Amino acid sequence: MERTKCQSSGTYNEIDGYYKTGDLIVAIFIFDKGGQKIWIYWEISAVDQWKIKNYQQIPALTFAITQLNKDPTLLPNTTLGFRVYNYRNIIRWVFVSTLSLLSTWGQMCPNYKCDRKDELMSVIGGFDSESSRQMASILGVLKIPQLGHGLVDPLQSGQKVYPSFYRIDPDENSQYVGLVQLLLHFHWNWIGLVSRRDDRGEHFIQTLTPMLKQNDICVLFYRMFENKRWLERAQVHRISIPSAWLECLVIILFGNPGIVEVFVTLQESNSSLRKVWILTSHSEIAATDSQSGWQSLKPFHGALYFRVHRRDVPGFKPFLRGLDPFRPKGDVFLRKWWEEAFKCGFLKPGETSLWWSRNCTKKKLEHLPGTKFEMSMTGPSYSIYNAVYSVAHAIHAVSSSGSNRGMRGKGERLLKVQPWQVLASLRNVRFNNSAGDEVSLMRSSKRYEIRNMVFFPNGSMAPVQVGWIDPGAPPGQDFLIRPEKIVWATETPPFARCAQRCSPGHRRHVPEGKPVCCYECIRCPEGTFSNKTGTGTCCDPCPEDQHANKNHDQCFPKKIHFLSFQDCIGIILASLALFLSLITSLVMATFMKHHDTPIVKANNRDLTYVLLLSLLLCFLCSFLFIGRPTKVTCLLRQAAFGITFSIAISSILAKTVTVVLAFMATKPGNIGRKLLGGQLTNSIVLGCPLIQAGICAAWLGTSPPFPNLDFHSLAGEIIEECNEGSVTMFYMVLGYMGFLALVSFMVAFPARKLPDSFNEAKFITFSMLVFCSVWVSFVPTYLSTKGKTMVAVEIFSILASGAGLLGCIFLPKCYIIILRPHLNTRDHLRMKKN
Incomplete structure (x- = not known):
């Protein structure tokens, strides 16, 4: 076939x-x-x-x-x-x-x-x-x-x-990243987009728009042109220019040289379009023809454009x-290109000269400017x-x-x-x-150069490299721009924003119905700051140990807050505690000096010494609450306070029981005579504080107090305090102490009118009223205060209740011992009984 x-x-x-x-x-x-x-x-x-x-x-x-x-x-x-x-x-x-x-x-x-x-x-x-x-x-x-x-x-x-x-x-997405970083660097967030109407133009819009939105950059308008090779000049002039174009100061242009030429023609007839243009690498900035060359791009003076990096x-x-x-x-x-590039001609066979053009014989590529041929x-x-x-x-x-x-x-x-x-x-x-x-081929180049189009008065043009974008580089080295090298179409960089950038100390707030770029600036909330211009919708919170200043533009270290010996209130409370301790010591010395007098012997002399000693310790334990909290002081102060006060109230209870039993012993056959003795009072003085000591031991063993820093209760200050560990155990200590005081009051109240020359029951009754009033008012006051005020309230309650006991019980006796010694005799005691 x-x-x-x-x-x-x-x-x-x-x-x-x-x-x-x-x-x-x-x-x-x-x-x-x-x-x-x-x-x-x-x-x-x-x-x-x-x-x-x-x-x-x-x-x-x-x-x-x-x-x-x-x-x-x-x-x-x-x-x-x-x-x-x-x-x-x-x-x-x-x-x-x-x-x-x-x-x-x-x-x-x-x-x-x-x-x-x-x-x-x-x-x-x-x-x-x-x-x-x-x-x-x-x-x-x-x-x-x-x-x-x-x-x-x-x-x-x-x-x-x-x-x-x-x-x-090259990879186009890296160029889009560079566009976003360029806009962010100059703080431009009110821009326009122009592209050609084809799949690449649509991909440009669809890819770049979400990236702009993610960085709070608003697109005032976008316009797509038909992808034609050229438009006649008359057609270009018929293109409508919306008002948004006139408002926008920065426009990104994506397209081929034909689209660039369209806007060259538009700018020649409309000076309001002469603004900052950013051109992508697809526009291929080059001489479009040998006659006009770069001169045709003069309306783009000051424009920034991207160029693919190569070596x-x-x-x-x-x-x-x-x-x-x-x-x-x-x-x-080659031959025909040579004629067009140099605007010359070659001799044809039979010709001796070129009268219509220059001869191409002596031309070299080095003679061509870089704008024509690199x-x-x-x-x-x-x-x-x-x-x-x-x-x-x-x-x-x-x-x-x-x-x-x-x-x-x-x-x-x-x-x-x-x-x-x-x-x-x-x-x-x-x-x-x-x-x-x-x-x-599976990993295309990602680096682009950023260039500035500069035209000089003599008509020459010099593209200047002002930066680059390389997403593959390490962070911090992936983007570089040198604003000092840029020549703008205007004297200063344009203000392509819908609103002024927020000053330090303010944050952005977008009113309802407004674009995200048209925001308002409001003051940062308490405890937050912004030290940069153009902060986002949220201010940064200060660290826990710092607080914002009045302008909310920076944070300062918080003042350490605790009751120190140098504070005025600390000095007063310490002086008061020292004074009451001194008074208690003098009373004890007075009682020990007159220990054989009837007023001292009455109502059990030993209980009197125990009461005075416990009161002295109560006043001295106040010093554990003053000063910077430490692990030792936090462990000791509440336990010491609870146990010493329990001893004092137990002694008062024992004294009250002694008065009641002594009166009952005067009646024949009464059981009080059998109970009247040291065994019962010793049991009360020792047993009641032991129960309090057991509560404190359980507290320290399970959830002991510890030093703590409170950053949030007081604005601008750090409270250095003792965290009580278990609040329940703390109120159990207070509750048990109140229980003892209530029992003492209930025993002393009926015995206040018993006939006795040195009957302490009426003084104990009044002292228990003072004690209970102080601690009942302590609880709400303690809960409503913070920091050193809370500590001062507890110290004051300790000193006030201790002073009440000291004054109500021992002041009348000291008055008789020191100022009315003639009343402190056995004869006077008999006379009172008769």
């Missing part, structure tokens, strides 16, 4: 391009994005738009292929070739160019290649989402790896919808200097360079695997590698390029 031949379409001709033969072929699709019109072929009448600056992508490709073919280790005995296609930014030519790679040269018959000895290994392109998607729909069927730009959907770039596509452009590749500048339009070596673009590798060129090397490393990995190692002998060329094998290998490719950067 005769073999079927591919038929020519009649109208189809081989796609315009730049070819270099090789064993394995890498195809690259180059297209323009607006700019000067040039002729691709001398004999072709069609015209194509091409950016002068974008031509560098072709030398970047040829440089990478040349370096690879010289490398004896990566692809030994195998050469890489390439085919460069210019599909003129027309979608029909995307299909034509892609299908031509899969057909016989000059004939459109996909997947049927006659007389083609080279093997297509990969395709580099396209350079926007639309062309990349169209190419991927064809190449994905045949599993030919495609390294391109533009597909931003995670499912698409995640090898699911387009399994043969790999991105080579200088060793050997690339000498390679560029070696480009010679008289020896283009197959580069069909001698260092640009971002897109750097992506192409890394893409070529990625494909080479993938081929090397396939050829080094066990399944392919036997496909060639020593010195043989590698011809059996299939594109689908390269496609699978690209996922795992990771290497360091000659510039020192790590390259991985």
Whole structure:
């Protein structure tokens, strides 16, 4: 059977391009994005738009292929070739160019290649989402790896919808992070967004808007423009400008150079749009044509724009200097590009001079300004360079695997590698390029430079790098901006805010129905502070040991609060305790001096000494409550107070019982005579305090008091106090002491009218009234106070109740002993009885 031949379409001709033969072929699709019109072929009448600056992508490709073919280790005995296609930014030519790679040269018959000895290994392109998607729909069927730009959907770039596509452009999300950090640095939170209406523009809006909202940055407006190559000037002037645009001072512009040119035209006719513009790297700031160049971007003076970071590749500048339009070596673009870049011409055969233009003979690339052509590798060129090397490393990995190692002998060329094998290998490719950067198609570059567009009065323009963003760097080194290097369109940075930033000591409050950026500033609540301008909706609480000052803009250490001996109230209470102790000692000395007198002997002399000694200890235990609380004083003071007072009240109870029993003993046959003696009184004096001691021992054994710091009860002060441990045990001590006092009162009250010259019952009754009144009023007062006032209340209660006992019981006796000694005689005692 005769073999079927591919038929020519009649109208189809081989796609315009730049070819270099090789064993394995890498195809690259180059297209323009607006700019000067040039002729691709001398004999072709069609015209194509091409950016002068974008031509560098072709030398970047040829440089990478040349370096690879010289490398004896990566692809030994195998050469890489390439085919460069210019599909003129027309979608029909995307299909034509892609299908031509899969057909016989000059004939459109996909997947049927006659007389083609080279093997297509990969395709580099396209350079926007639309062309990349169209190419991927064809190449994905045949599993030919495609390294391109533009597909931003995670499912698409995640090898699911387009399994043969790999991105080579940098990660856009890191640029969005840089945008947010830039806005936060200048405190701009009232901005506008402008983008083109396509999938990348929608992805820009959908990704950036939540990030702005998370950082309380409000979008006053956002506007999307149709993704057209150009708009006629009349159409541009008909674009309506909402009032929100005039109010907004900072606008972020996402789009291609065509969108940039739209706003250049708008600003030329409307000066109110001349504000601070922030342009993303997609706008590709470059000379749009050779006549106006950077001059057309003058309305963007002072703008900030992002540029993909890249490093200088060793050997690339000498390679560029070696480009010679008289020896283009197959580069069909070089000669015509040279004429457009230098605005010159070449002599044609038979011509002797160029009367209409300058001669191109003595022109060099170094003579071109950097705004037209950079001698260092640009971002897109750097992506192409890394893409070529990625494909080479993938081929090397396939050829080094066990399944392919036997496909060639020593010195043989590698011809059996299939594109689908390269496609699978690209996922795992990771290497360091000659510039020192790590390259991985699964981990794209994240670093961007932040530049300032500055125009000078003489018409020249100088882009100034003012910072960078690198999310992969350590915290604190991931973002840098130098405001002092920025030249603004106005004299000062714009105030792109809905409200003034809150001063220190205030917080933000958003009124109901208002945007989060249109807030009010209110004073920080008590105990909180803000020491920075622009604090959020909440102030920071001061540490526990500090308090906010009057302005609530900083915290100071709290004053330590306790009852010290240097305090006025501490001095008074200590002096009073010392005075009462001295008085008690004098009374005891007086009683001991007159121990043989009837008034001392009456009602048990020994009980009198025990009572005086316990009162002395009660007054002295007050000193345990004064001063800085320690572990020892906290353990001793309540127990000492409870036990000593229990001894005192027990002694009074014993004295009262003695009076009652003595009266009962005067009646014949009364049992009181048998009880009257030292055994009963000793039992009362010893037994009752022992019960209190048992309560205190249980308290100290289970939940003892301890020193404690109270940070919250008093504003601006730290209460250093003794935490009672168990409040129940504390009130049990007080309750038992009150119980003894009540029993003493109930026994003494009926005996107050017994006939006796030195009957103490009436004095004991009154003293118990004073004692109970003091401690009943103590409880509510104690509970309603804090800090040293609480301690002072307890000390005062101790001193007042002790002084009541001392005064009511011993003051009348001392009066007789000292001032009326004639009454302190046995004869007077008999006379009183008669």
